[in-house]
Each structure stands twice: as C-alpha cells, then as structure tokens.
Amino acid sequence: MSSGEQSSIASSSVNENIPERTEVVVIGGGPAGSSVATLLAKEGIEVVLLEKEKFPRPQVGESILPHMWKFTDRLGITEKIRQEGFLAKSGGIIAWDGKIHQLGFSNFGYTNPDRMGLHVERDIFDDILLKHSAALGVHVFEEINVRNVDFSDAERPLVSYADRRNKGFANGVIACRYVVDASGHTSLLARQFKARHMVSEEIKYLGLWGYYRNSRYLGVDRKSHDPGEVRRVKPVTFVSSFEDGWIWHIILRESTSVGLVINRDTVRGMGKEAQTEYLQETCANTAVLRDLLEPAEFIEGSTFFRPDYSYYSEKIAGENFYCIGDAGGFVDPLFSQGVQAAFYNAAVAAWAISSSLSNESRRLRYSQIAERQMQQYYSFSRLLALGDFGAEGVDQKSVMSMMRAMPRNEIELALAAAFTTSRSDNLRRMAREAGLYDDFGDDFGRSKLTLIDHLE
Amino acid sequence: MHCPPAFWLVYVSAGSATHLYSYKTMFVGEDILDNTQQLLNDFIVREFLNDKPRTITASDNLIEDGVIDSLAILMLIKYIEDQFSVSIEPDDVTIENFESVATISRLIEKRTPH
Numbered sequence: 074m075s076s077g078e079q080s081s082i083a084s085s086s087v088n089e090n091i092p093e094r095t096e097v098v099v100i101g102g103g104p105a106g107s108s109v110a111t112l113l114a115k116e117g118i119e120v121v122l123l124e125k126e127k128f129p130r131p132q133v134g135e136s137i138l139p140h141m142w143k144f145t146d147r148l149g150i151t152e153k154i155r156q157e158g159f160l161a162k163s164g165g166i167i168a169w170d171g172k173i174h175q176l177g178f179s180n181f182g183y184t185n186p187d188r189m190g191l192h193v194e195r196d197i198f199d200d201i202l203l204k205h206s207a208a209l210g211v212h213v214f215e216e217i218n219v220r221n222v223d224f225s226d227a228e229r230p231l232v233s234y235a236d237r238r239n240k241g242f243a244n245g246v247i248a249c250r251y252v253v254d255a256s257g258h259t260s261l262l263a264r265q266f267k268a269r270h271m272v273s274e275e276i277k278y279l280g281l282w283g284y285y286r287n288s289r290y291l292g293v294d295r296k297s298h299d300p301g302e303v304r305r306v307k308p309v310t311f312v313s314s315f316e317d318g319w320i321w322h323i324i325l326r327e328s329t330s331v332g333l334v335i336n337r338d339t340v341r342g343m344g345k346e347a348q349t350e351y352l353q354e355t356c357a358n359t360a361v362l363r364d365l366l367e368p369a370e371f372i373e374g375s376t377f378f379r380p381d382y383s384y385y386s387e388k389i390a391g392e393n394f395y396c397i398g399d400a401g402g403f404v405d406p407l408f409s410q411g412v413q414a415a416f417y418n419a420a421v422a423a424w425a426i427s428s429s430l431s432n433e434s435r436r437l438r439y440s441q442i443a444e445r446q447m448q449q450y451y452s453f454s455r456l457l458a459l460g461d462f463g464a465e466g467v468d469q470k471s472v473m474s475m476m477r478a479m480p481r482n483e484i485e486l487a488l489a490a491a492f493t494t495s496r497s498d499n500l501r502r503m504a505r506e507a508g509l510y511d512d513f514g515d516d517f518g519r520s521k522l523t524l525i526d527h528l529e
Numbered sequence: 530m531h532c533p534p535a536f537w538l539v540y541v542s543a544g545s546a547t548h549l550y551s552y553k554t555m556f557v558g559e560d561i562l563d564n565t566q567q568l569l570n571d572f573i574v575r576e577f578l579n580d581k582p583r584t585i586t587a588s589d590n591l592i593e594d595g596v597i598d599s600l601a602i603l604m605l606i607k608y609i610e611d612q613f614s615v616s617i618e619p620d621d622v623t624i625e626n627f628e629s630v631a632t633i634s635r636l637i638e639k640r641t642p643h
Contacts, residue, residue, distance in 0.1 A: 417600075424603045435610070441619040442606065446599060477624050478592055478599045 091214055091236065094248040095121040097426060098232045099211075099255055100219045102128065104412050105398025106255030107202040108419035109426075110211040111148050116427050120210075121247060123217040123234055125259075128203055132195035133282060133377065135323045135330050136162070136310045136409040139183040139190045140483055144416035150205045157201060160326060161189040163293035163307040167493040168361065169314045174493040175295065181489070182482040190409075192308065192323050214238075221265055222252050222394070230393050250393065251426050255419075257399040258379065263386035271384050272459060278318065278382035278405055281340060282332025283352055288369035290324040297365060300324065312407070314494070315359050319407065322362060328372060331356060334405055337380060349376045382406075383459065385451060385466070390444035392429075392437040395422035402451040408490050410454040418447045449475035456503065457487055460495070473507035565613070565634040572608050573630070577601055587631040592624060602627050609633070615640035 099110045102124030110120045145151040164177040178190055207213045216237040223231040230252050236243040254262040263269035271277070292298045292306035303324060311322040318335035333355060340348055353371060357363050385402035389395065398415035425443035429436035452467040453475060476484055484504075491501050566587050573585065577596055591597045597605070605627065606617050615637055626636045 420600055421603065424600070424607070428607050432610075435616075438616065438619065442603070442617075442622055445619055445622065446603070449599075474624050475599065478602070480595055480598055 088239075089212075089214075091123075091217070091234075091245055091247060092121060092212065093246070095119050095212070096249060096430065097121070097251045097253065098123065098230075098247055098249040099253045100232070100261060101125075101255035101257055101259075101398075101400065102203045102206070102213065102215070103132065103199055103255060103257055103398065103415065104202055105257075105400070105415035105419050106253065107199070107206045107211075108144070108148060108416055109253050109255065109395075109397060109423050110206045110213075111150075111202075111209055112420065112423035113427060114206065114209045114211045115149070118427060118430060119212075120206075121212045121249070122203075122206060122214070123219050123232070123247075124203070124213065124215045125218050125256075127215045129196035129200040131377070132199055133280065133330070133332065133379070134406060134409075134411045135193055135195055135325065136321070136406075137191040137193055137198075138409050138413055138486075139178050139188055140413055141191070141416065142188040144420065147420065148202075148205065149209075150202065153201055153205065154198075155187060157197065158326075159194070159198070160192045160303055160324065161186065161307055162192050163309055164190065165310045165312060165490075165493075166291055166295065167312045167490075169312070169319075169494045172493075175309070176486070176489055176493065177293065178486070181486045189307075190310075192310070192325055194325050194327075219256070219261060222254075222262065224393065227393055250430065252394040253422055253426070254394065254396040254400045255398050255415075258381070258403065260384070260386060260396070260400045262394060262396050263384075263388075263400065266386075266388055268387040269384055270387065271381075272404065272455060273383070276383045276459065277337045278334050279337045279340070280332055280334055280377075280379040280382060280406070281348055281352055282321075282330060282377050283349065284328040284330055284372045284375040285366055285369040286328050286372055288322070288324065288329035288331075289365045289367070290322070290329065291361070291365065297361075300329075310409070311362070311365070313359055313362055315355065317355070320355065320359060320362060321406075322365060328375075329369065331362075331366070334382065334407070345376060345378075348378060352376065385455070389447055389451075390422075390425070390440045392440050395425065395440070395443065395447075397422050397447070401447060402455075404451075404455045405458040407458045407494070408454075408487070410458065414450055414454055417450050421446045445471065446475075453487075457491060469503055473503050476504060476507050565637055566630050568612060569605075569609075569630045569633055572605070572612075573597070576604060576608075585630065587634075588629050590628050591630070592628050597627070605633065609637055613637050613641065 096119040097113055099106045099120060099122040102122055106122060110122045113120050142151060145154055164175065166173065166175050183189065203213060218235045218237060220233045220235060229248050232247050232249065232252060234245055236245055260269050287300060289297045289299060290303060290308045291311045292308055294306060298306055308324045313320050317339045318333055321332045323330040333352060340351055343351065356366050383404050386396055389401040397418035399411060401418065421443050425439045429439050449471050452472045455467060456472060488504055570585060573596065585596065602622065609615060610617060617640065621636060626632055
C-alpha cells in the first residue's frame, strides 16, 4: 500500500468547520474533482472540495491510457503515481464477434516504459490524487453529501450539504463564486437541471463486476500467464464480446477485476446472489476468459453493480458552474475514456474559472468556449464507444474539428481502437470526412493492429 | 501613432535548410501585424516549446506539427485577450483560426475594433 503516514486525507479536517464562503466549490473528489481543484489551487485560488465518501474507497474504471501522464505532469503528481508502482499495461487484446485484435501502445509512439498505460486500483489512485489536492491547499472535506445548489443569485451560488462526519448529520450552506460538479454518476447538477438524458432508448447498459484472486492473465505476447509474471511480461486489458454485451479482464496487483457491460434487461429483477451467479457463469462460458479464471477464486462479496450507463447532460457549463467527468456524461467504458475525459475536462474548466476570476466580464463567453470543448470530448467518446447509437444529439462537425486538433498519436490510437469492434463505423466515416482517414488509408487497420488467429 | 520602418530578421531552420526571412515594415498597418506575429511567436515558443527547441514561421501549421493542441488553444485565447484587448467569440475557436501564427494574427486583426 502507499505511504502510511496519514490514513485519511487531512485528519485535522475531520473536526474542522467547513467555511461559509469560498471562491470555488468542487463537488466530488474523484479524478475530475481533485484535478480541477489542484489546478485552481496552483493559481492561488481558494477551493473547497466536498466529497461524499471517506477515502480510500472502492471505485471502478481501472484501465488508464498512456495519455494520462501529460495530465499528471500538469498536476505535479507524476512522480507520486510512478512511485506507487501500479501495473504497467502494454495495450489491449479485443476479441469481438469472432475477430481478435491486439493494440499495442508502443505502435503509437508510447515507448517510454515509465509512461505506459496502467491498471490501477482506483481506491489507491484516487486517494493519491486527492491527498495531492489537499497538500496544495485545497480544503478537502470528506463525508459531506451535497444536496443541491441554489443559483438564484448568479454572483453567489449557494451549495447546501449534509455533514456526516463523526456520525453526525448537520446541514450547512457554503457560498461561492463558481461551482464545479464532479459528482460522478450522481451527476448532481444535471439531475437538478433535469438535463440528464439517456444516450438512446435502445442503449440501456449497466455494469456488473467483481474481483477474483489468482487469475491468470493475457500478456503482450498473447499468451496466458501466471499472475506472478505480471512485471516481467506486461499484461494487456482483455476485452471479449459475448451475446449480451462485453466483458473486461483487468489484472491488478492483488486481484483481478472482471466486469460485464450488458443490456440491463439481462439482469432485471436479479438480487445480488443471482447477479454474482450470472457474472461467474458468463465468465465460465466465454472462451479464453474461462481458462484465465480457471485457477482463480471469486472474492466473496465483491460484486458491484452500476445501473444506468450511457447518459449525457445537455448543459455542462454556465457563467458560474461547470460539470466535468462522469457528472457531465458517461458512455460504455470500452475504450477507457472515462478517466481521460475527467482529466481533460478538469483542465478546460480550470482554465475557464481561473480566467473568469481574473476578469469577470469574460465569464459567460469563456463558459461557452469551455462548454464547446468539453462537449466535443464527450461526443467523441460516445461515437468511439457506442457507434451509431452514440450519434444522437452529437454535433458531428464539431467532433471532426476536435479530431483534427488531437495530437497525432492519440487520434491514431482512437481510430485503431475503432477498427477492433463494429461499434465505431460512424467514427471512421467521420475521420474520413475530416480528412484524417486519407492519411491512414485502408491499410491503416492492418499496419497498426495485429489480427490474431487464436490465443493460447 | 508613428512607427519608423524597421527590419526584422528571423532565422528559421527547417530540416537541413536554413532560410533567412526579412520582414521589412513600411507602413503602420503592416507594423502592427508583424508586431503581433512576433508576440505570438514569443508566447508560443515560451509556453509550448520549452523543452523542444525549434523556431516557427508565421505559416507553419502548429496543430499538424504537434506544437499546440486544444488546451494550448485555450491558453492562447487568454493570452490574446490579455495582450491585444480583443474578445474572442466561441465561434472563432476553430482549427482554421488557430492553425498558424498567420491565421491567429488575422483573427486578432478581425476582432480589433477599428
């Protein structure tokens, strides 16, 4: 585990009073919330962050892309993350509808072994990020449930919360200039504004996952390995489609995360036990996966369930608020876009808020610019992971424009991923229309991806 | 405003060739534009090319060359507004407007009240 000097974020804050006013209130302490708070604090802005859980706490979304490191550089946290020693992953193997592809990060310019993709234990990862925020002067308070935000005075949003520290339940209000909703799937402001919508009536996914001990894993060499070899032969994130959806297999340091993303009708009405059975049976019936899990034991009580994937919010920015990370939208986690989107949108929101604080007259205009940037990213993720189903309400021209501004290796990696499933035909068409596809040609898929006949 | 003519010499090395560009300014209008380009150039080099020393021309495609990305564009917007006292509208934020020092300075010119 990480350095044990402090078991909680800032033990002193357990008894500290929450201020009655501040410059920026951040709701939520996950990667989105802690990032925006850190970036603002670095500019000397006063930030109060309200997190509902006590860290460290379990969280899903364990596959991290190598794009992350440029964000950790900006946050000043690259060294701390490296020192923790998370497992480096080499890329992915995707078995989809009978075809198997391998995507290696090194084919896309990610060749530094210290800046690879990672498989992270999110409780530890998020805790490192949040501790860093506190170390930089963000006032972090845990076990605080934010109820709603009163925007009737545009200059002075009021955030109402329930303070559950010390087993209490005290109500409070904090006034601020700007609110950042980083409340994750709770998507507090989207619900408050009634702006939260499902991506499509046809897509009602949910996530059902659990943890195994002693699972084997697929390595970069496409062979199955004993978990003890995981530092010597880098693992891949293994994705398999099956008739009800798809499954991830993500090896971690002390367990393996295995999860299904399925249509919610599949498990309608099932209690925890039935869900666990369904998860285990599905794994046992899926090629390759069943072999990886053969020597493994399922960890009792480790089943988690998250309904209601694939939603978006119509309104993710205004003159005095920003919704970032999962709070602004979430799609199928197929291509590990979630944490990526959190970091990116946090940077955009921090830019807008910091610029607005130094020049009030800009704030509406900057919120509009920021909104467009953030929506582009969400839309891109939707198109990538959901294909045509994600296209509803998406400004395709705007996404194409964004794709042309993406760093070369990032757009190549996304397009290569788009080749591995049938989901992203729409995205490929758009890449072609944006004038990007011509650079790659039809050979692109062949040159950047490896099609595998079988796995051992 | 009186601006004497001035010569600006910029050495640019592109690959193995070295080009000598001379900006000879004759008129007040051109002077402002060139001054703008120089300031933009300095900002971009300072902010985004810190550890990757290279010089850029007014027409280099900064996005294709990987010098700037969408977050860098946001930083440029703030710089432009602070430095040149203009307001960049959301519709101005396009690849076309931000792809080179030349296009950015045209945008500034467009947004400068006359």
